[in-house]
Amino acid sequence: MAQDQIPQQERAADDPDAQVYRTPREIRIVLSGLLIAMLLAMLDNMIVGTAMPTIVGDLGGVNHLSWVVTSYILATTASTPIWGKLGDLYGRKGIFMASIVIFLAGSAMSGVSQNMNELIGSRAVQGLGAGGLIVGVMSIMGAMVPPRERGKYQGMFAAVMAVAMIGGPLVGGTITDHLNWHWIFFINLPLGAVALVVVALTLHLPKQRSEARIAKKKIDSLGAGLLTVGIVALVLVTTWGGQTYSWGSWQIAGTLVLAAVALAWFLRVEQQVAQRGQEPVLPLHVFRSRNFSLICALGFVVGFVMFGAITFLPLYQQSVQGASATNSGLLLMPMMLGMLVVSLIVGQAVTRTGRYKIYPVIGTLVMTAGMLLLSRLDVHTDKTTSALFMVVLGAGMGFLMQITMLVAQNSVPLKDIGVASSSSTFFRSIGGSFGVSLFGALFSSRVTHTMAQRLGAGGTKAVDGHAQLSPAMLGQLPAPVRDAYDHAVTDGVHSIFLWGALISVAGIAVSFFLQEVPLRATPKPSGAGDAAPALAEV
Template sequence: MAQDQIPQQGEAAAGGADPDPDAQIIRSPREIRIVLSGLLIAMLLAMLDNMIVGTAMPTIVGDLGGVNHLSWVVTSYILATTASTPIWGKLGDLYGRKGIFMASIVIFLVGSALSGLSQNMNELIGFRALQGLGAGGLIVGVMSIMGALVPPRERGKYQGMFAAVMAVAMIGGPLVGGTITDHLSWHWIFYINLPLGALALIVIAITLHLPKIRTSGRIDYLGAGLLTVGIVALVLVTTWGGQSYAWGSWQVAGMLALAAVSLAGFLRVEQRVAQRGEEPVLPLHVFRSRNFSLICALGFVVGFVMFGAITFLPLYQQSVQGASATNSGLLLMPMMLGMLVVSLVVGQAVTRTGRYKIYPVIGTLVMTAGMLLLSRLDTGTTRFTSGLFMVVLGAGMGFLMQITMLVAQNSVALRDIGVASSSSTFFRTIGGSFGVSLFGALFSSRVTDTMTSRLGASGGQAIAGHAQLTPGMLSHLPAPVREAYDHAVANGVHSIFLWGAVISVVGIVVAVFLEEVPLRATPKPSSEAESQVAVEV
């Protein structure tokens, strides 16, 4: 094959060819839909897992014991997922996205099987970390493969499907988890991943054909190690701060210092990595793109607001409105439906017009309006009214969720699309971690203050450390205490959503400064070429 040709479907590049690393293979809509089915299953695996596990945790603790380590079952998964995300993205860019993606599925399934076989809490925590390691590759792999298969302008047609997967995971996860735990065993909440993962592997292996990249470049292991330490330290700060330890404690301060030193060292290493003939795990040149840097900042804001809302809305509806905890996933349905419908409409509009800047601006405005409406929740708000408020918030997120990924991928060369996908996912995840942690500390403080003002110091002390009481615990509270607690929760969510609106305003400012960079409508080779060998697999 000549050096300036693009490998086509089913065509292998000659051994000495230098195909364009920024070229995309032309696919028919039917081929894309077939591959998409495997990608959607993989995305569902990654997003559904935590929702299912959360519902089964009381049963797991009752069986395995180790209640003091309960939080680490979730924390270990989040740590592994977040820390591995940038590395998975770079590995896909270096060594081929198909093989790396399938490896992440296998790791996730092995972690799932071992988690189901756990005999004590320490084993479960370790195997959940292995599962989270694979999950980081699932999310990044799906997005980067879509970026390699579909030109940016056409990508909008498919983005609503990923929003639908998120809605299914949020709503169906607790229902599935509760049903399995009640009628089978908690072990099956992990085993259910195995047939789904096997199906995804088969579909991907048979239908996905991408150029397999072989490069002589070596990954920057020192930079990867420093970045991993920095990310783990940051996640621990957001997990521990205001919950396990006070924000001013030496544990939290120590993690902040470790994060700062590690990330500073990472930046220094990445600036000099080319001198060692290695490939940077997170190329700093991608941040020279104004749009890329801004969209990562916007992703942080979206994650901060979204995960904060998702965490505390069910708590309000269960505690104040008396909703069932078993059906907690259904409580978020208005928000998910708003997000799904808007995401589908926006995706089609982006594909038709090729323009996108207006949508982040509208999305941040609507998201801010949704947060302001939700700040009006009180003890007398009906479920219908709170549902309408959630629709507004969901609509704002629908304008933003997939657009942030689209702009990130459109701001870099195709050779860096894995890095773009992992960076967008990473900043949204870190934003969510900070949002849940800071909102949680704010909520606990407001609940304690309100209980103290209504019942005196004894009331505040009685609720301290138990700001999030279970419905079963609430039913045993004396009537005056229960009434005071309802007002305390309402005041807590009022503060959360009011501050969430302030954070959303920052998102508006960021969105306004985005530039309208045309989206490619067809695969287009770059003028640059790299010494790589590509073959169809």
């Protein structure tokens, strides 16, 4: 058995595209630490959102409230591509553990913050670590488990997303009510410590002995800086547009120009770095793969539609259907259950057959159908009907969520798996940022228009310049105003889901052009079911 295994180890050490066979038990042990890390990153924003009113009441600084969330999102999105490249260059295990430490440091700093400025800065540190957590989990899974076999495990990641979406508001509300808001950050520390220990003790990845690659392990600092500036500018546009500043303002126009200049300069720098035989922070050659480029575009569409739906569905159910804001996470359970069940089925089917192109096509079709169904919501739609519509949308997402990452990782050499993971995550995040921003502007416009249409020119004063009212404020509205607002919200979500369906159609077109490239698989050692001892990562 040892003689059969030695060549495989040697190939793994000398060939950065080789993968070492591991038993399911070995993978599950490492996976426990990875899932905890993923849960930390995804759960954080959901928990914080519930506690924000209490935090503002304690620290003050209501004018800077949005920056508590924005600083986290900016740091996460901007650092995502850089974390992926660092892992490819310097070793995924060490970089991933560093991101956990940074996240925990940011959590501790947030928990002890004494004013809003301290909290905003601490949340930026936390977001920086979160970017590495998300990319690290995906790239390590890509290095450990080849795409053909990953379907057996991908349902676990869908389950983590469901737990974060549903449990986050409940956990945040419970901690805030029975302890204090500081503990929504301190709770990360023991969980993160467990993840850190599990990863340190159980994760073993093969060494990379390519001397040429080691000699080029110098971070492209200019490219990284330009990419960060461009991403931050893009996220600020989506955050400010239609909210802090009008879309036609000089602030938005100037930020767009800054993003365009920084990203154009970044592309030029990356070309020059590659021509010199060095390591660009984002190797442009990965986009020569047709499947990789298409799947990144599809990820943008999925993020655009998914985050837009998740943002405005609870608003409709709270405002129009009278659901409790405290249990807002539970409102999304039908969608999350649909996504989880379909993701599990699709993962098993991909592992069994090795075929995957059909699933993005079906997923985009079902997602479009779900958006069209949700566009039919009105003031009289009952909760059962809206839940069934959400199941359809969730099923469409279940076909897509893990497949987009799987195709991205299968489209590049293993040495670039971090770049593939970060790029897929990045395009989905940027799509989500644009989706929430543009859908938000559309929603506000429709609410304002409908209020004016039903109550006359003074109708907009009833919402005091805001398209979204808290449940407490809704209870104080006169009956005619409340009825007008219910119709206004319904008109708003109707427009959002119609436009979402139109954008989903673009996803259908993209998915049709994907090619059925065979998925990589790791051959088992002949005559053995156990793995060879994995070599430690540098």
